[in-house]
Amino acid sequence: MRQIVLTADRPSGKLHLGHYVGSLANRVQLQEEHQQYMMVADVQALTDNFEHPETVAKNVLEVTRDYLAVGIDPEKTTIFIQSQVPELTEMTVYYLNFVTLARLERNPTVKAEIAQKGFDKAIPMGFLCYPVSQTADITAFKTDLVPVGEDQLPMIELSNEIVRRFNRTYQTKVLKEATPLVGKVGRLAGLDGKEKASKSLNNAIFLSDSSEEIKRKVFSMFTDPAHLKVSDPGLVEGNVVFTYLDAFHSDKEEVAALKERYRLGGLGDTEIKGILNTTLQAFLEPIRERRAGLKEKDLRGILSEGMRAARTVACATLQEMREVMHLRY
Numbered sequence: 001m002r003q004i005v006l007t008a009d010r011p012s013g014k015l016h017l018g019h020y021v022g023s024l025a026n027r028v029q030l031q032e033e034h035q036q037y038m039m040v041a042d043v044q045a046l047t048d049n050f051e052h053p054e055t056v057a058k059n060v061l062e063v064t065r066d067y068l069a070v071g072i073d074p075e076k077t078t079i080f081i082q083s084q085v086p087e088l089t090e091m092t093v094y095y096l097n098f099v100t101l102a103r104l105e106r107n108p109t110v111k112a113e114i115a116q117k118g119f120d121k122a123i124p125m126g127f128l129c130y131p132v133s134q135t136a137d138i139t140a141f142k143t144d145l146v147p148v149g150e151d152q153l154p155m156i157e158l159s160n161e162i163v164r165r166f167n168r169t170y171q172t173k174v175l176k177e178a179t180p181l182v183g184k185v186g187r188l189a190g191l192d193g194k195e196k197a198s199k200s201l202n203n204a205i206f207l208s209d210s211s212e213e214i215k216r217k218v219f220s221m222f223t224d225p226a227h228l229k230v231s232d233p234g235l236v237e238g239n240v241v242f243t244y245l246d247a248f249h250s251d252k253e254e255v256a257a258l259k260e261r262y263r264l265g266g267l268g269d270t271e272i273k274g275i276l277n278t279t280l281q282a283f284l285e286p287i288r289e290r291r292a293g294l295k296e297k298d299l300r301g302i303l304s305e306g307m308r309a310a311r312t313v314a315c316a317t318l319q320e321m322r323e324v325m326h327l328r329y
């Protein structure tokens with residue numbers, strides 16, 4: 001069955017390998033059979049970057065470049081910028097009536113981000129409410145499927161709760177619940193061994209990193225701190241090099257054999273890092289080249305076409321919402 005797919009990335013930086021395995025790889029497949037919308041979430045990125053709007057604006061183009069470079073085809077996928085579809089903002093305001101402060105404060109992903117950003121003492125409301133704006137993004141397109149990393153599961157849950165409340169309150173079926181689709185690796189670890197590679201932690205390998213940067217990052221990866229000599233037995237669990245080999249090396253048997261050798265002792269960190277470096281260089285080189293060949297003028301053209309298509313759909317949904325809310329003056 002043809003489904004409607006929506007995804008979003010915050011342009012607070014460029015996209016990284018976590019995005020790729022968490023959801024971009026799925027999106028490249030999904031565009032073949034489904035109607036896919038991809039939103040560059042600049043309004044959301046401003047919730048924790050409002051003092052640096054120029055960074056967000058610059059990264060809108062970088063993220064679009066990343067999309068095209070990994071194989072998103074603008075003929076098949078509608079790519080648009082969040083702030084260019086103001087209907088989403090209006091929907092957000094209505095949805096705020098269907099969620100309590102306590103409910104927002106309970107969101108485990110937002111909670112972790114608040115602690116990480118040091119917002120504990122004074123949480124900007126825009127930031128706390130960003131899951132509600134995500135509900136607008138999802139519902140505006142009557143989305144069926146949302147390819148996301150694991151950290152986004154609480155957002156989809158909240159979105160579906162709001163949908164049910166809205167529909168129940170206004171005795172309507174205007175809004176639709178969505179299903180999350182988690183990628184091959186739901187949460188790719190950071191280079192430093194932290195559980196999630198992320199832009200804001202700056203512990204990720206970006207799709208646009210140069211060959212030298214990739215090498216430097218691979219050789220800085222967290223392994224097993226007790227594995228000092230090559231002959232020492234080493235730990236594979238929690239070892240970031242193996243996490244990335246699992247995610248990106250095409251030969252699973254070879255990875256299994258490497259793990260065995262590492263566990264027994266006799267395989268050095270320099271050697272496994274060398275293997276991972278070769279793997280990642282081969283994966284990222286064509287992406288980097290495609291990226292470099294994209295012209296800004298073409299990117300802007302794609303985004304403004306996408307805006308027109310996205311607005312048409314969002315406008316229609318908003319109209320239906322306004323009807324059931326008696327906002328028909």
Ligand code: ATP
Nearest residue numbers: 009010018022148149186187188196197198199200
């Ligand atoms: P920020 O630090 O600014 O929040 P981020 O690196 O978490 O950035 P987002 O733009 O918030 O990236 O996330 C976009 C999508 O990519 C989401 O679906 C998210 O779950 C997924 N994603 C991000 N990082 C990872 C990761 N390390 N592993 C798997 N999926 C990820």
Ligand code: MG
Nearest residue numbers: 010151198199
């Ligand atoms: Mg994030």
